[in-house]
Amino acid sequence: MQKNDIIRVQVTDLSHDGLGVVRHEGKVFFVDNALPNEEIDMRILKLAKNISYGKVERWISQSPYRQEDVALAYLRTGIADLGHLAYDQQLLFKAEQVRKSLSKIAGLKESLVLDTLGMEQPLAYRNKAQVPVRRVNGQLETGFFRKQSHDLIPLSDYYIQHPEIDQLINTTRDLLRRLDLKPYDEEAHTGLIRHILVRRGHYSGQLMLVLVTTRPKIFRIEQLIEHLTKSFPNLVSIIQNINDQKTNVILGKAFRTLYGSPTISDQLLGNHYEISAQSFYQVNTPMAEKLYQTAIEFADLTPSDVVIDAYSGIGTIGLSFAKHVKAVYGVEVVKQAVEDAKANAKRNGISNAHYQIGPAEKVMSQWLKDGLVADVIIVDPPRKGLTESFIETSSQMGAKKIVYISCNPATMARDIKYYHQLGYQLIKSQPVDLFPQTHHVECVALLVKV
Ligand code: SAH
Numbered sequence: 007m008q009k010n011d012i013i014r015v016q017v018t019d020l021s022h023d024g025l026g027v028v029r030h031e032g033k034v035f036f037v038d039n040a041l042p043n044e045e046i047d048m049r050i051l052k053l054a055k056n057i058s059y060g061k062v063e064r065w066i067s068q069s070p071y072r073q074e075d076v077a078l079a080y081l082r083t084g085i086a087d088l089g090h091l092a093y094d095q096q097l098l099f100k101a102e103q104v105r106k107s108l109s110k111i112a113g114l115k116e117s118l119v120l121d122t123l124g125m126e127q128p129l130a131y132r133n134k135a136q137v138p139v140r141r142v143n144g145q146l147e148t149g150f151f152r153k154q155s156h157d158l159i160p161l162s163d164y165y166i167q168h169p170e171i172d173q174l175i176n177t178t179r180d181l182l183r184r185l186d187l188k189p190y191d192e193e194a195h196t197g198l199i200r201h202i203l204v205r206r207g208h209y210s211g212q213l214m215l216v217l218v219t220t221r222p223k224i225f226r227i228e229q230l231i232e233h234l235t236k237s238f239p240n241l242v243s244i245i246q247n248i249n250d251q252k253t254n255v256i257l258g259k260a261f262r263t264l265y266g267s268p269t270i271s272d273q274l275l276g277n278h279y280e281i282s283a284q285s286f287y288q289v290n291t292p293m294a295e296k297l298y299q300t301a302i303e304f305a306d307l308t309p310s311d312v313v314i315d316a317y318s319g320i321g322t323i324g325l326s327f328a329k330h331v332k333a334v335y336g337v338e339v340v341k342q343a344v345e346d347a348k349a350n351a352k353r354n355g356i357s358n359a360h361y362q363i364g365p366a367e368k369v370m371s372q373w374l375k376d377g378l379v380a381d382v383i384i385v386d387p388p389r390k391g392l393t394e395s396f397i398e399t400s401s402q403m404g405a406k407k408i409v410y411i412s413c414n415p416a417t418m419a420r421d422i423k424y425y426h427q428l429g430y431q432l433i434k435s436q437p438v439d440l441f442p443q444t445h446h447v448e449c450v451a452l453l454v455k456v
Pocket residue numbers: 286287288317318319320321322323337338339340343364365366367386387388
């Protein structure tokens with residue numbers, strides 16, 4: 007077996023990020039655009055000790071679960087890495103990811119993983135888009151970067167974004183061309199427009215446009231604003247973000263409101279929120295509501311409960327149930343988010359939610375020292391999960407229930423294993439599909455003190 011050999015193999019599995027898995031003569035190959043149970047002629051691209059890569063030369067047999075819509079399936083190469091798999095199979099795949107993690111990492115042989123809650127229409131769901139702006143064949147284009155590259159693939163229909171977001175991107179692209187504004191050139195570090203971001207309120211329909219530029223000055227910006235606001239009456243906010251760094255990070259530090267308001271407003275489970283360009287806000291509003299509802303159901307709250315909302319962002323989880331409990335304590339590391347959470351509490355007439363800025367592990371141990379007793383702790387950490395000290399402190403607080411919201415089953419399973427050692431038992435977990443057509447798995451787990 008060597009590089010460039012073509013071998014006939016069977017695809018047995020799908021990796022966590024949606025690549026076909028082939029096992030052959032002791033090696034494990036990852037193969038793009040290959041689905042389980044397909045027989046393929048595979049060209050060996052890279053042969054290594056741990057992980058090898060192959061490419062489909064031709065299919066001998068194809069999976070019945072291939073996505074029929076070829077344009078959607080093609081987005082596999084960029085913004086939708088499971089776009090080539092039928093949706094009901096995506097849902098099974100996601101529950102299986104959670105099951106596997108709990109068994110392999112947490113050592114739970116029997117764990118109750120419920121069927122993934124999916125969308126009826128798993129398209130056009132994103133309330134936010136960020137698209138690169140580059141020159142392709144002499145013309146300014148918007149689209150997506152091909153996976154693991156910075157090659158821009160031009161696109162007009164993004165499938166998974168709300169169609170009005172696509173329209174605003176395409177109209178902005180056409181105007182940038184007409185006004186002869188220069189796209190960013192990464193290699194030369196020249197040009198003006200790097201990225202276009204759009205947010206849209208799911209219930210309000212309000213639109214925000216963010217232009218990420220290398221320099222403060224945008225020629226003919228008045229014309230751009232006039233055209234856009236005329237074509238999009240719901241466009242209530244146009245923001246400029248300046249990023250002059252040679253970096254993959256999309257946003258720079260400086261924001262400037264060019265038109266209208268610095269925020270858009272929207273609703274979530276009946277509460278009203280203001281969302282700014284840089285706020286963390288779940289990109290799929292109806293499924294975020296299902297996720298939070300599931301967490302609230304798992305918590306089974308009573309009016310006398312004191313609840314900690316750790317990694318609280320702009321407060322969306324805790325504020326959803328604050329009126330039905332005694333008190334909510336939120337902790338969050340980003341200053342702007344904490345200020346937003348406080349303002350959001352006020353805006354919705356909630357006076358029993360308190361927010362503390364700082365790293366969750368530190369604030370938790372301070373709360374413990376101060377004698378705070380929590381009945382329920384809800385955590386919603388970033389991909390890297392919790393720290394051991396957070397887990398220890400939360401168990402010392404005597405919480406009867408931990409509700410763990412996770413976007414990474416592997417770190418969630420690791421943390422559940424530790425909670426187990428400290429006397430908590432996993433009761434059930436519920437995957438919720440916030441990111442149809444992609445490999446991303448979101449899930450809620452309920453742990454109860456035994
Ligand atoms: N619960 C919110 C936000 C979840 S995203 C929602 O559903 O919208 C995770 C949040 O954790 C982000 O807001 C991030 O800023 C915050 N965060 C990351 N590391 C943290 C830490 N060490 N301590 C506290 N918050 C942290």
